[in-house]
Amino acid sequence: MTMRDKVFPVLTIVLILIAIWYVAAIYLNAPFERDTAGRAGTTITFSEIVPKTMFQERPVLPAPHQVIAEIWDTTFNKPVTSKRSLVYHAWITLSATLVGFGIGTVLGILLAVGIVHNRAMDRSLMPWVIASQTIPILAIAPMIIVVLNAIGIAGLLPKALISTYLSFFPIVVGMVKGLRSPEQIQLDLMHTYYASPAQTFWKLRWPASMPYLFTSLKVAIAISLVGAIVGELPTGAVAGLGARLLAGSYYGQTVQIWSALFMAAALAAVLVAIVGTAHTAVLKRMGVKP
Amino acid sequence: MTSGFLYGAIAFWLLAWAINEWLVRVKTKDRVLQRIIRIAVPLLFGISILVLWEGIVRGFNIPSVLLPPPSMIWTRLINSLPTLWADFRQTFLKSVITGYVMGCGLGFLVAIAIDRSPFLQKGLLPLGNFVSALPVVGVAPIMVMWFGFDWQSKVAVVVIMTFFPMLVNTVSGLAAASQMEKDLMHTYAASWFQTLIKLRLPAAWPFIFNALKINSTLALIGAIVAEFFGTPIVGMGFRISTEVGRMNVDMVWAEIAVAAVAGSAFYGIVALVERAVTFWHPSVRGGQTS
Incomplete structure (x- = not known):
């Protein structure tokens, strides 16, 4: 039932998209082949163009199999430490993402606890936290990188800080909502038990906030990855998926751009899936029925 | 002289914080007054952050290449x-x-x-x-x-x-x-x-x-x-x-x-x-x- 209901429609759409992709690749890459043929003084028929558009060196739109071949080649056929290995670049981006995500989570939870327990913090900080969501924070990314480089902090940390900056807002907002989710009647019950604020926090507010926390974590990990990738753009293309994108766009290596893009997508999917699994595991331990 | 800026800024920040703590405890039936307080608290917080920023930058003589004071940005x-x-x-x-x-x-x-x-x-x-x-x-x-x-x-x-x-x-x-x-x-x-x-x-x-x-x-x-x-x-x-x-x-x-x-x-x-x-x-x- 689930096969027919869930997998089949998605698969169909994916197949349709791949078909569209192939047609688009032929259409977009054909002018180049016509140009080459025209310059050589020969005419070229459509049936001759089609196979050639599949294997261009620098196509406008690489065909799916070219991208897959490139990913396979740079993932499995190169040593992991090599600068040409996609795994190497993905690892650099992933490490920055995880460090930033970790700092952002801790910071966001602490801030949310403060906001929930202190009225002045709530009233003065919360509007700014929400307002900061509307600001294109990624615009600050290059500056953070360059400034931190100037004072001698280079490498992982500046990128991680951008991820932190991006990931901690969804966590603050989600956690504030979650820590406030216990109803008055439940808080009253804790009161009749003569529970201290700390006990109320650990036994009621904290468990109640878990679903909210994990929903925020999913958003946060995806956005940390974006932060780490964008953070790599202004460093002058040294290493990482973002640098791979930038180098690819400088040298017109479209296949390289697309493979970096797919690697980033796979990374995002895996990270979100891990958080999702943790989500179900924690809720199961807490006795929530699915 | 420069440390004067720092102490002044810190004093302003503490004062603003105290006012905010007082403001959120004000109980009033007046709708207009409630609304004014609702806006004043985050505004005061924002201003105190700017003042603190200015004071820290000037007090510690942070080079403007790293972090310019708000007044310089405004000019x-x-x-x-x-x-x-x-x-x-x-x-x-x-x-x-x-x-x-x-x-x-x-x-x-x-x-x-x-x-x-x-x-x-x-x-x-x-x-x-x-x-x-x-x-x-x-x-x-x-x-x-x-x-x-x-x-x-x-x-x-x-x-x-x-x-x-x-x-x-x-x-x-x-x-x-x-x-x-x-x-x-x-x-x-x-x-x-x-x-x-x-x-x-x-x-x-x-x-x-x-x-x-x-x-x-x-x-x-x-x-x-x-x-x-x-x-x-x-x-x-x-x-x-x-x-x-x-x-x-x-x-x-x-x-x-x-x-x-x-x-x-x-x-x-x-x-x-x-x-x-x-x-x-x-x-x-x-x-x-x-």
């Missing part, structure tokens, strides 16, 4: 209004607004188009959710390659970034009307179109506005990041990346201030329209019951 902002306006027009009015309208409109139309086909919905929804979690800004170099350096390529990035959140939210919004309400429309012999206009679209507005709000920030981020990959010599992302390279950090901050104001205003306008359109929704009607 720079006032002195370079024409440049900032040109950047604003290029990035915001041309790229962001065009892309936002096209992306949201397209997402909305596609959602309506697949409304009658549960198969397409089942196939597209998981994909849309998946794409929403991906680092979509990564397509920026490809779009720059396809559509050139000018604003058209930024529009393309913004369209791709805003399309999927809109699609997913509209589809789930159209499913929000309950079966009983649909049955009522059925007993009225309402056609599919009438049901859509009179029942399901109004029920979907909260979801659609949710997407519009998410997209207002995404659009600005997309346009600015796309400019890192190549642009004519005007635009907010271009200005940020070049002025960082020339170590004109005050100009960068001025540009960020403009982006922040533009982003917040954009978000604010969407939120205002939402309040007007979904006046019946509990979150609007309830006002400030929290």
Whole structure:
């Protein structure tokens, strides 16, 4: 039932998209082949163009199999430490993402606890936290990188800080909502038990906030990855998926751009899936029925 | 002398904090006074942050290359209004607004188009959710390659970034009307179109506005990041990346201030329209019951 209901429609759409992709690749890459043929003084028929558009060196739109071949080649056929290995670049981006995500989570939870327990913090900080969501924070990314480089902090940390900056807002907002989710009647019950604020926090507010926390974590990990990738753009293309994108766009290596893009997508999917699994595991331990 | 700034700023900060602690404890029946306090508390907090920033920068003699004081940013902002306006027009009015309208409109139309086909919905929804979690800004170099350096390529990035959140939210919004309400429309012999206009679209507005709000920030981020990959010599992302390279950090901050104001205003306008359109929704009607 689930096969027919869930997998089949998605698969169909994916197949349709791949078909569209192939047609688009032929259409977009054909002018180049016509140009080459025209310059050589020969005419070229459509049936001759089609196979050639599949294997261009620098196509406008690489065909799916070219991208897959490139990913396979740079993932499995190169040593992991090599600068040409996609795994190497993905690892650099992933490490920055995880460090930033970790700092952002801790910071966001602490801030949310403060906001929930202190009225002045709530009233003065919360509007700014929400307002900061509307600001294109990624615009600050290059500056953070360059400034931190100037004072001698280079490498992982500046990128991680951008991820932190991006990931901690969804966590603050989600956690504030979650820590406030216990109803008055439940808080009253804790009161009749003569529970201290700390006990109320650990036994009621904290468990109640878990679903909210994990929903925020999913958003946060995806956005940390974006932060780490964008953070790599202004460093002058040294290493990482973002640098791979930038180098690819400088040298017109479209296949390289697309493979970096797919690697980033796979990374995002895996990270979100891990958080999702943790989500179900924690809720199961807490006795929530699915 | 310089430490005077620091102590003054810290004193101001503590004073503002004390006033805020006092303000949130004021109990008054007067509606106007309540509203003034509601606005004054975050405002005071914002001002004290600026004062603290100024004091720390001047007190510790932090070089302005690293972190310019707010007063310096303000002078720079006032002195370079024409440049900032040109950047604003290029990035915001041309790229962001065009892309936002096209992306949201397209997402909305596609959602309506697949409304009658549960198969397409089942196939597209998981994909849309998946794409929403991906680092979509990564397509920026490809779009720059396809559509050139000018604003058209930024529009393309913004369209791709805003399309999927809109699609997913509209589809789930159209499913929000309950079966009983649909049955009522059925007993009225309402056609599919009438049901859509009179029942399901109004029920979907909260979801659609949710997407519009998410997209207002995404659009600005997309346009600015796309400019890192190549642009004519005007635009907010271009200005940020070049002025960082020339170590004109005050100009960068001025540009960020403009982006922040533009982003917040954009978000604010969407939120205002939402309040007007979904006046019946509990979150609007309830006002400030929290």
